[in-house]
Amino acid sequence: MALKERPKPYLLPEYCKGCGRCLDACAKDCIHLSDQINPLTGLVPVELDLTNCNACGLCMDACPEPYGLRPAHEGEIQDFELEDPAKLFGVKPSDAPEPVDMPSEVLPLPRTEPLVIKGTYASALGALLAGCRHVYGYPITPSTEGAELMAKFLPKLDGTFIQAVSEVATVNMMYGTAGAGLPTMTFTSSPGFSLMLEGVSYMIGAELPGVFVDVMRGGPGLGNIAPEQSDIKLACHGLGHGNTQAITLAPSTPQEMLDLTMLAFELSFKYRNPVILLGDGYLGQMTGKVQLPETMIKPGIPKWAVYGDAMHRKNVITSIFLTESDLEAHNVHLNAKYEAMQVEARAESFLCDDAEVVLIACNTPARTAKGAVQELRHQGIKAGLFRPITLWPFPVEDLKAAIQGAQRIVVVEASAGQLEDEIRLALSKAGVHQFPEIESVRRMGGVLPQQSEIMTRVLGRKEVLA
Amino acid sequence: MSKASVFYDKFERHSHGEGLKGHATHYCPGCGHGLAHKYLAEAIDELGIQDRTVAVSPVGCSVFLYYYFDVGNTQAAHGRAPVVALGHKFANPESVVVSYQGDGDLASIGLAETVATAQLGAPITVIFINNAIYGMTGGQMAPTTLMGQTSSTSPSGRNEYNGQPLKMAELIAGLDGPVYVERVALYDAKQRIKAKKAIHKAMKLQMEGRGYSFIEVLAECPTHLKMNPEDTEKWVKECMEPVYPLGVKKDLTVDPWFKRNAPCFKGEKILSLAGATSEHPERHCKGFPTHLAPNDISLKLAGSGGDGAQTAAMLIARAAISEGFDATHIPSYGPESRGGTSYADVHVAEDEVLNPGSPDPQVLIAFNAPSLAKFGPTVRKGGFVIYDSSVVTDAPVLDPSIRMFPVPFTGIATDLGKAVVKNIVALGALQAATNIFPKDTLLGAIRTALKDKCALIPLNEEAFAWGIKSVEALDK
Ligand SMILES: Cc1ncc(C[n+]2csc(CCOP(=O)(O)OP(=O)(O)O)c2C)c(N)n1
Ligand code: SF4
Ligand code: SF4
């Protein structure tokens, strides 16, 4: 076999940092430090004298710069004359093909009888029907059953369930799979969600979709495992560092756990942003009637993904923008997205049209409040319920309509006022400053407001505070 | 041989590719990162996997690895690169994923991710640049900083109060997950050739689906060692290498095993996993049991773990839904470790359960004395209390409008030979005491629940019948 002639080294001084690592690599003493500073780089490059060079290549292996010492191509200029780099190397950054969207498909599902399942299972089924086959998680009560169901079902669907070493690892596995353009989700609960927030900020920064089902429990700290609406503030205003927002959905029935999980995937891909589904411990555990949809999704691959194939080779997933103006522009872009998300605001108004007393509640407390509304109506009191389904964006237009005739507003929540703060902020931003004094029925620590407490509040106007 | 085509022809992402930056790295002169990049690029090129490669950039000086490599790129949070890599690998098992990390990233903040990923053993390649310092943040102590080595956070030299240098290659090689672990260096031509080969091999093992590889590269950071590049090479050889001995730490011969099918998107498969059917259940109710409540019946079942209260509650909910009503069931248990108390709130509504909690139930089924004592007084006037008279000897005195049904759940079940069917006895008693649904509705729910254990159906039917009989006997 004839030995192919090995190329000798070649160097443009502009791309030499003068580190000298090539000097002692050459046994033939071909390389020397120049005695002149290169005016373009301000560095002292090396000079080559290839008279004794045997093309061993060792100097090239020693040079840390991709365009530093490199093999001379046939016919390539062999002197150190300054050349236009664009001409030398070409300006095309990558020869990978231009990526295109591979759209997801909507597949028909046969109509079935309603299931009787718990909220976490409903959410897990919703995720499967939304096309999610990659679930990562770390056990935490009261969300774990969702993950357990995924661990059981996903292997049968050739999907992936991995129990991560922590919530930090969980969210970053999601970052990887989402970066590859596929739907991914996790089940967690308050302390776990807190731990994921760094990753949520990165996902928002890098514009990655992903669904977080947070079955909220009592806090702060380890708190307890009973239901609390403890993470409204976190989801609406605290998603890690920086300018971060995400659509936050608040189901109140097992059926909505399924429907809103499916919606979460759709919105998450539509906006390239995480979506948070806040359930409460009751809802996660609660079994109810769940009707499966008539269609399901087979996901495609979006054009921005880093899937690990030729089509997507050009792409990068990153949240770093080193130049201030670039990062500002990125934030302006994110803000425009957050603005566009406002149309996703959703709410349910129950008997609000003529309501003089409007209760406001979400999640399980909204069901209790609905019971109270019926009871109050029986007693001849014109009561209604306003239930935000998205907590961010807050459905303020619907709220304005719901409280139009209200003489009293009573916020019913299992937290120290996190929902009330959202209401106040939304009204204030919408320029609504005239509204009845907000009264409240609040429980904390894993206790849900009871219907009797709502009745007492409305009928007796007595403080009901834990 | 040509320059590795795996580097972009122009580094557009490096300061928008302006001026010399379009073809020069951001690394300091003599930095070891550049060499590791070069060998990785060559390996990708030689193996012909440029299109399949996904490189995960860390946080550290190599945060901008994606400026240079013309492959799929993802930039990860500090320390999280290996799990981001896993996320990519499982999304596309055909991809070849590299997690490239510094010592602060891999051995400090990301230690849990590092160890867990190595032990998981899925085929990815980890390239670990050990330069014994935090380069990017300005020369602070790293977990790999040598004893006595000065850094900006160990200004008088690392001492015993800062702990000992962490030997990652040995640690990772001690795990069962990895197939190949080697420590290499860059300080002379011989070491560089070994480094190249190791990186090539680590990529190849992944490509072939054989497993996880870890290459630790002893690298130079002339800037923070405050030495010229030549002296840094010497320092790595003379000071670092004795602490971090070079060589292969683990090299298993493993057959390719990482083969994953494409995920299934067959609707029928999901439906069958979910237990969904198109069969209409038979309906037996003439209408909503308004003799109990106009449109919403509230029940509570209370006992301790193992009594089957939750299963019974679930069966009531299923029975209701099979009749076209709405129903909810909320379980609640004692503390996180199961086995203590076990309570269930059940609602059955004609249209929609508005409030699923049962603080004041119309029907209480109590499986033991404490449950009866606790919830008996909450039962609404005119309500029903059904309890296990085998274990409750002293029933509390409740409002006279409340009807009491002592039924020996445990006794009957034990006589039938299986104590676990006491909850089915209770359901029979519920049926006879309240006529909430026709017998066939509840029996239908029981049979459906046991459709995979048909052999148990007769026993359960018998238990149900005995529950009914006991209540009827009370009425006589
Ligand atoms: C959560 C978090 N903590 C701290 C930092 C700051 N930080 C950036 S790089 C780095 C250390 C990098 O050192 P190493 O991983 O050894 O990389 P090198 O620069 O030496 O290659 C630190 C602490 C960060 N970016 N994120
Ligand atoms: S190829 Fe070998 S002989 Fe020629 S300059 Fe480089 S190291 Fe020296
Ligand atoms: S190794 Fe490369 S960058 Fe360093 S002096 Fe030699 S040619 Fe210049």
Ligand code: SF4
């Ligand atoms: S600071 Fe050190 S590790 Fe970072 S680029 Fe400079 S030499 Fe390399």
Ligand SMILES: [Mg+2]
């Ligand atoms: Mg370092």
